[in-house]
Amino acid sequence: MNVTSISFPYGEAIQWFSPQNSHNLPNMPLRDWLLDENSLTTKLRNHCQKFDVTVLGEHLHAPLEGECEQSSTSMWIREVLLSLDGTPWVFARTLIPQAILDNPLYTFATLGTRPLGELLFNSNEIRPGNIEVAQFETCGKLASLALSLEQPVTDTLWGRRRYFELADEQIIVSEIFLPAAMQDIIKHA
Numbered sequence: 001m002n003v004t005s006i007s008f009p010y011g012e013a014i015q016w017f018s019p020q021n022s023h024n025l026p027n028m029p030l031r032d033w034l035l036d037e038n039s040l041t042t043k044l045r046n047h048c049q050k051f052d053v054t055v056l057g058e059h060l061h062a063p064l065e066g067e068c069e070q071s072s073t074s075m076w077i078r079e080v081l082l083s084l085d086g087t088p089w090v091f092a093r094t095l096i097p098q099a100i101l102d103n104p105l106y107t108f109a110t111l112g113t114r115p116l117g118e119l120l121f122n123s124n125e126i127r128p129g130n131i132e133v134a135q136f137e138t139c140g141k142l143a144s145l146a147l148s149l150e151q152p153v154t155d156t157l158w159g160r161r162r163y164f165e166l167a168d169e170q171i172i173v174s175e176i177f178l179p180a181a182m183q184d185i186i187k188h189a
C-alpha cells in the first residue's frame with residue numbers, strides 16, 4: 001500500500017446527523033455497520049483473516065471548523081487506515097483532548113498500530129456515546145487518499161461518528177467506509 005503521510009491530516013468537515021432523526025439511512029447490511037454499538041475493530045476482525053492498522057499520522061493539531069466545541073485549541077489528531085486482508089476498508093480520524101493525552105493511566109499517545117478500540121472498549125472509565133452518521137460527497141483530501149489507495153471515489157461515502165466520555169473530556173472518533181468496503185458490504189446485501 002503506497003500511502004504517504006505528507007498530506008496528514010486528511011480529515012474533512014462533515015455534516016453528521018442523528019440516525020433517530022433520519023429517514024434516509026441506507027438499507028441493511030450497511031445500516032448495521034453504521035449503527036453497530038460495539039467496537040468496529042471487533043466487527044472488522046471478524047470479517048477477515050488479517051486485520052491491520054496503518055497510522056497515517058498522529059500529531060497535535062487544531063480541529064476542523066465546527067468539529068468540536070474547543071475548535072480553537074490543539075488536540076491530538078490520530079488518523080489511520082483499517083485494512084482487511086490487505087485492503088483498506090475504513091479511514092478513521094480521532095480527536096483526543098490534551099488532558100487525556102497527559103493522563104498517565106492511558107497510552108493514547110503511544111498506541112502505534114494497536115487499534116484504539118482496544119483502549120476505548122476495555123476501560124470502565126470510558127463511556128461510549130451515541131452514534132451519528134453522515135452520507136457525503138468528497139472531492140478533497142479524502143478523495144485523494146482513496147485514489148492513492150486505488151479506490152477512486154465515484155459515489156457518496158457513508159461514515160459514523162461517536163463521542164467517548166472520559167472524566168469530563170470527550171474523545172471524538174469518526175470512521176469513513178472507503179469504496180472497497182462499500183462495494184463489499186453492498187455485494188453481500
Ligand SMILES: C=C(O[C@@H]1C=C(C(=O)O)C=C[C@H]1O)C(=O)O
Binds near residue numbers: 041042090114
Ligand atoms: C473506536 C474503535 O477503534 C478503531 C480503531 C481506530 C484507531 O486505531 O485509530 C480508530 C477508530 C476505530 O475504527 C473501535 O474499534 O470501535
